[in-house]
Amino acid sequence: AQKITQTQPGMFVQEKEAVTLDCTYDTSDQSYGLFWYKQPSSGEMIFLIYQGSYDEQNATEGRYSLNFQKARKSANLVISASQLGDSAMYFCAMRDAYPMYSGGGADGLTFGKGTHLIIQP
Amino acid sequence: DTGVSQDPRHKITKRGQNVTFRCDPISEHNRLYWYRQTLGQGPEFLTYFQNEAQLEKSRLLSDRFSAERPKGSFSTLEIQRTEQGDSAMYLCASSFWRREVDTQYFGPGTRLTVL
Numbered sequence: 001a002q003k004i005t006q007t008q009p010g011m012f013v014q015e016k017e018a019v020t021l022d023c024t025y026d027t028s029d030q031s032y033g034l035f036w037y038k039q040p041s042s043g044e045m046i047f048l049i050y051q052g053s054y055d056e057q058n059a060t061e062g063r064y065s066l067n068f069q070k071a072r073k074s075a076n077l078v079i080s081a082s083q084l085g086d087s088a089m090y091f092c093a094m095r096d097a098y099p100m101y102s103g104g105g106a107d108g109l110t111f112g113k114g115t116h117l118i119i120q121p
Numbered sequence: 122d123t124g125v126s127q128d129p130r131h132k133i134t135k136r137g138q139n140v141t142f143r144c145d146p147i148s149e150h151n152r153l154y155w156y157r158q159t160l161g162q163g164p165e166f167l168t169y170f171q172n173e174a175q176l177e178k179s180r181l182l183s184d185r186f187s188a189e190r191p192k193g194s195f196s197t198l199e200i201q202r203t204e205q206g207d208s209a210m211y212l213c214a215s216s217f218w219r220r221e222v223d224t225q226y227f228g229p230g231t232r233l234t235v236l
Contacts (some may be wrong), residue, residue: 091164
């Protein structure tokens with residue numbers, strides 16, 4: 001079964017500083033995908049970035065990058081030059097590519113408990 | 122390109138009543154997912170469809186929960202005989218799946234309060 005662990009329940013960061021949000025995962029599958037989503041207080045889950053398990057390069061999307069360390073089963077999100085609008089809950093999630101073969105069961109995403117990020121001016 | 126939409130955004134009901142939520146996915150997407158999110162937790166997967174077919178429903182929380190996607194477009198999630206423990210945010214997501222891992226895009230959610 002898949003598991004996502006986010007060890008930082010909350011973080012306070014000064015505006016314009018870089019932020020690293022931690023995520024570790026567990027799966028028995030060799031092929032899987034890792035995701036980060038942002039959830040503002042409005043409730044909508046906003047897709048930020050994706051990393052495939054066989055991707056050799058770390059994923060980047062604008063100010064977001066994913067620090068993927070496969071051997072450590074780590075997929076940390078890095079936000080450069082934080083902005084006040086970055087204040088939100090951030091969720092790490094994963095899905096096996098072939099859950100029916102890995103015993104992971106369904107094709108839905110497995111989420112962590114999230115990190116509440118607050119950017120201070 | 123419009124995103125995923127959900128209706129209603131908020132629902133207040135009394136215990137024992139039935140409720141139905143609607144989700145309209147992004148138009149070219151072939152997969153549609155339902156999740157439940159309780160306070161302080163990440164979303165929990167419930168069920169999903171590929172086109173009209175419901176490929177996974179073992180994660181539905183009880184037999185009071187059911188979902189349909191009759192023409193492969195919009196989907197409905199019904200909860201019968203609601204209980205206070207059903208109070209949560211219900212999220213819908215859609216994706217275009219070809220192989221391996223797809224990226225799911227979420228709607229704004231329906232917040233259910235059971236009194």
